[in-house]
Amino acid sequence: MNCIKCKIKAVIDLPRHNAAFCKGCFNGFVHDQVARAIKSEWMFGKDAKILVAVSGGKDSLALWDILLKLGYKADALYVNLGIGAYSEQSHAKVTKFTETVAAAHGAALHIHTVEQEAGAGIKELAQLIHRPTCSTCGTIKRYQFNRVAIEQQYDVMATGHNLDDEAARLLGNVLHWQEEYLDKQGPSLPASVAGFAKKVKPLFRLSERELAAYAVLNRIDYIVEECPMAKGSKMIQYKEVLNRLETESPGTKQTFYWGFLDKQSKKQPTATTMAEKDRAVLHPCTSCSQPTTAEVCSYCKMMARAKTAAPH
Amino acid sequence: MQVQLSHPSRTVEVKGPKKVKDLLRELNLVVEAHLVIKGDDLVTEDEMLYEGDQIEVRPVISGG
Numbered sequence: 364m365n366c367i368k369c370k371i372k373a374v375i376d377l378p379r380h381n382a383a384f385c386k387g388c389f390n391g392f393v394h395d396q397v398a399r400a401i402k403s404e405w406m407f408g409k410d411a412k413i414l415v416a417v418s419g420g421k422d423s424l425a426l427w428d429i430l431l432k433l434g435y436k437a438d439a440l441y442v443n444l445g446i447g448a449y450s451e452q453s454h455a456k457v458t459k460f461t462e463t464v465a466a467a468h469g470a471a472l473h474i475h476t477v478e479q480e481a482g483a484g485i486k487e488l489a490q491l492i493h494r495p496t497c498s499t500c501g502t503i504k505r506y507q508f509n510r511v512a513i514e515q516q517y518d519v520m521a522t523g524h525n526l527d528d529e530a531a532r533l534l535g536n537v538l539h540w541q542e543e544y545l546d547k548q549g550p551s552l553p554a555s556v557a558g559f560a561k562k563v564k565p566l567f568r569l570s571e572r573e574l575a576a577y578a579v580l581n582r583i584d585y586i587v588e589e590c591p592m593a594k595g596s597k598m599i600q601y602k603e604v605l606n607r608l609e610t611e612s613p614g615t616k617q618t619f620y621w622g623f624l625d626k627q628s629k630k631q632p633t634a635t636t637m638a639e640k641d642r643a644v645l646h647p648c649t650s651c652s653q654p655t656t657a658e659v660c661s662y663c664k665m666m667a668r669a670k671t672a673a674p675h
Numbered sequence: 676m677q678v679q680l681s682h683p684s685r686t687v688e689v690k691g692p693k694k695v696k697d698l699l700r701e702l703n704l705v706v707e708a709h710l711v712i713k714g715d716d717l718v719t720e721d722e723m724l725y726e727g728d729q730i731e732v733r734p735v736i737s738g739g
């Protein structure tokens with residue numbers, strides 16, 4: 364199989380694009396897809412100060428790598444969740460990438476360690492407050508990324524969510540008719556109220572397999588093992604189903620998610636926009652000032668419960 | 676040939692020569708959810724794999 368552009372031996376075939384590429388042309392394809400995503404969704408301009416949420420996995424490290432190579436000013440934040448050897452390994456991968464790749468572009472890494480603030484790792488913390496680990500993790504990550512983005516005055520926060528993540532999430536929302544979540548499934552969420560950073564997903568045009576290939580080809584050393592807390596999760600089940608459909612019928616995932624985005628963009632504007640809805644229900648948390656619908660935000664409530672429940 | 680698999684990490688012996696797509700089919704693995712790496716190089720579905728090749732079949736799905 365040869366590269367469709369330069370005709371030398373291909374290293375990856377992309378059935379959904381009816382294409383195959385050599386390393387150089389594949390890198391060009393990936394960079395072009397990200398540039399198109401940034402432009403088409405008005406994510407950020409050339410001089411924006413970007414904060415990338417990195418985990419040590421392929422998607423977030425690939426995103427940081429791509430943004431730096433496209434010439435953007437992008438720093439990163441890593442949240443150490445305290446999941447034993449898994450967190451140690453992922454932390455080491457992020458540190459290595461920072462030192463060997465990002466530092467040469469003048470980019471910096473911020474680190475937040477859950478154990479330092481909460482007094483326990485994510486698994487123990489979830490047990491203390493009687494909440495599922497993945498939901499505790501989501502609350503902490505969302506809170507910390509927003510906090511650092513606001514405090515350090517970043518213009519926008521970028522996450523490594525890819526086409527598979529978004530298609531799987533859409534499938535879950537549709538299967539359970541969670542229509543209220545659909546408005547927030549776009550790849551670019553505005554900073555609707557003071558205290559909320561703008562959030563973007565520049566990888567929404569690229570599949571998980573394409574991003575893993577980008578990481579392998581560019582020698583990005585990422586954590587291959589999946590998070591031990593995510594085993595058997597619903598998201599993984601949805602992804603497996605979508606990948607079986609994709610293998611039989613290439614293009615299924617992009618038709619599903621991009622088709623949804625297309626329909627959303629053509630919807631008649633409702634009387635109140637998402638930003639107006641947010642402004643109507645959100646106000647500063649009385650404890651930390653981050654926007655919340657309640658008097659005290661879910662992160663502060665969680666930390667207060669953890670302190671009460673912790674053995675003295 | 677030796678084939679390295681993940682989740683859980685293990686090595687299996689598969690008889691070659693064999694095309695990448697036939698290897699994945701034999702292992703009952705979905706193409707869209709895996710990459711095949713020969714030595715240090717990524718290979719396409721039609722690549723032929725031979726006895727003595729060091730192969731890694733790497734899953735690409737993450738928790739999300």
